[in-house]
Amino acid sequence: MKILAIETSCDETAIALVSAEGDLKRPRFKILKNLVASQIKIHAPFGGVVPNLAKREHTKNLPVLFKKVINPQSPIFNSLDLIAITVGPGLEPCLWTGINFAQEIYRKFITNNPKRKIKLVGTSHSEGHLYSILLNSKFSTLNSKSLFPAIALIISGGHTSLLLMKDLANYKKLGETRDDAVGECFDKAARLLKLPYPGGPEIEKIAKQGNQNAINFPRPMLNQRNYDFSFSGLKTSVLYYLRDNKNVKIRDVAASFQAAAFDVLILKTLRAVKEFKAKSIFISGGVASNFSLKKNLKLRIKNEGLRVNLFGPKKKFCTDNAAMIAVAAYINYLQNKNHRLIATGNMTLK
Ligand code: KG4
Ligand code: ZN
Numbered sequence: 276m277k278i279l280a281i282e283t284s285c286d287e288t289a290i291a292l293v294s295a296e297g298d299l300k301r302p303r304f305k306i307l308k309n310l311v312a313s314q315i316k317i318h319a320p321f322g323g324v325v326p327n328l329a330k331r332e333h334t335k336n337l338p339v340l341f342k343k344v345i346n347p348q349s350p351i352f353n354s355l356d357l358i359a360i361t362v363g364p365g366l367e368p369c370l371w372t373g374i375n376f377a378q379e380i381y382r383k384f385i386t387n388n389p390k391r392k393i394k395l396v397g398t399s400h401s402e403g404h405l406y407s408i409l410l411n412s413k414f415s416t417l418n419s420k421s422l423f424p425a426i427a428l429i430i431s432g433g434h435t436s437l438l439l440m441k442d443l444a445n446y447k448k449l450g451e452t453r454d455d456a457v458g459e460c461f462d463k464a465a466r467l468l469k470l471p472y473p474g475g476p477e478i479e480k481i482a483k484q485g486n487q488n489a490i491n492f493p494r495p496m497l498n499q500r501n502y503d504f505s506f507s508g509l510k511t512s513v514l515y516y517l518r519d520n521k522n523v524k525i526r527d528v529a530a531s532f533q534a535a536a537f538d539v540l541i542l543k544t545l546r547a548v549k550e551f552k553a554k555s556i557f558i559s560g561g562v563a564s565n566f567s568l569k570k571n572l573k574l575r576i577k578n579e580g581l582r583v584n585l586f587g588p589k590k591k592f593c594t595d596n597a598a599m600i601a602v603a604a605y606i607n608y609l610q611n612k613n614h615r616l617i618a619t620g621n622m623t624l625k
Contacts, residue, residue: 276356280601283373284365284400286314286324288336290344293601308344309598312336319472330368337376347384359604362397363622370618397614398604401624404429407588407599408557426553431560432458437502450502458562460506464513478529485530492535555584564593
């Protein structure tokens with residue numbers, strides 16, 4: 276099956292062409308094209324994503340990327356089975372830009388050709404992050420008996436969710452953030468430290484030179500026996516610390532902040548692993564590209580003597596991309612599941 280996927284939920288315009296095969300026990304993917312037009316430079320002066328500017332950029336970038344990824348007159352276009360478009364969660368004006376573009380392609384190149392059986396399907400951005408781990412080639416070498424049950428941690432600018440997966444098709448949300456997402460918290464803390472947007476990679480970079488024990492920032496909800504998170508208080512603690520202290524070493528603030536945020540993520544993930552006797556941990560989303568997080572998670576898995584596989588996608592598939600949207604569309608297709616072609620900004624994982 277060949278899938279053309281389009282992603283415009285936030286500040287990256289992305290289009291990918293992916294071939295997929297296999298069943299829910301062992302799906303396999305080959306990325307034929309994967310392009311991302313980043314808008315970071317445009318939003319950086321504002322310290323965050325400006326929805327109207329993002330929408331304008333998507334409108335400009337989509338036809339350019341489409342042309343680079345596929346020629347609608349080519350045999351490969353004629354061999355497409357699915358066109359997958361992100362319908363939520365995200366910024367609604369941006370989501371609509373992608374949906375309208377996908378519908379336009381469909382009308383222009385497909386509807387008039389009655390022989391074509393291509394389906395246009397709505398896809399969840401959150402499921403895109405969740406299933407992005409399937410782009411890790413190690414995944415297809417293992418059988419599902421040795422992988423599940425699994426605990427999935429999705430951490431990005433818009434998500435902080437912990438899920439229990441019985442298998443690829445069946446997941447249940449154990450907890451999520453009650454306020455800011457962890458990536459959002461990195462971005463806000465970075466702004467307080469006068470670091471450029473997006474803040475996550477900047478904090479990771481300078482935290483390497485800092486002392487993570489220099490400041491004892493709070494570990495919100497660490498001791499609550501649930502799987503929810505809260506990050507807005509941690510950001511406020513950084514604000515108060517900077518207000519109340521002179522001659523602050525930014526690198527120590529960054530290292531201590533990062534350690535506090537990751538402590539909570541790691542502890543709750545490992546608590547879930549133990550409670551549900553999970554055989555794997557899947558981490559995905561922009562924050563999962565943080566090396567220190569993966570290093571600490573591995574260390575604690577070892578120290579606690581847990582026998583659990585840790586999987587994450589490659590860095591380029593942690594942050595927003597369209598290959599992961601193709602993967603999620605295929606997993607949904609295998610289950611006969613579909614999302615409506617309506618932009619849904621606050622769409623949640625069930
Ligand atoms: O997955 P993503 O590209 O978009 C969303 O769906 O939100 O994630 C972007 C988020 C931003 O908040 C960014 O600061 C954060 O992921 N991020 C990181 C790192 N790289 C990106 N956070 C911590 N460490 C990183 N290395
Ligand atoms: Zn994302």
